[in-house]
Amino acid sequence: MTEEKSKSNEKNSNIIFIGKKPLVNYVKSVLIQFEKKGFNEVIIRSRGKFISKAVDVAEIVKRSLQKEGIKVREIEISSEHFESEGKATNISSMNIILVKNISS
């Protein structure tokens, strides 16, 4: 999980993984991917309790980049199943796919 996380938040990836850092850090990361790195699509990925925070990030980005026509293309939810100390657990996960409206 830690490895995936560090990979996802690499500077050249269009996947932003939401975790414990302040909300504004993730908002900035998404803005950078769109504005500085030139991505037309950014995926905000979250699990468990961080899902609410991911929605806040997406909404703030939408408001900040209203002129640029950023919108939600799709939101996917799924469950990840794993075993921890012999106990089966499911955790919900979500991808919010933001796209730049190129036609505008």
Next chain:
Amino acid sequence: MTEEKSKSNEKNSNIIFIGKKPLVNYVKSVLIQFEKKGFNEVIIRSRGKFISKAVDVAEIVKRSLQKEGIKVREIEISSEHFESEGKATNISSMNIILVKNISS
């Protein structure tokens, strides 16, 4: 907000509003709408920190009603803007629209 909540969770509505009650209560409410009330579409509505819980409810319902072909038709996110004690605030909100796959 309280009024809307009580309305939404009326027995004859297909909208389930997620709040402070235990997760299982909301799972049961959704199952009842599909199985007893005969709705082909149920909307799981949530705000702020309850958004994560709403995703858990949707995922548990999907697993419970796998045979009946329940799936997510759409997930919408938005912001609600309001003023509280002269201070402007935004809160994220989400609708998860679950449907019964009638063709199956």
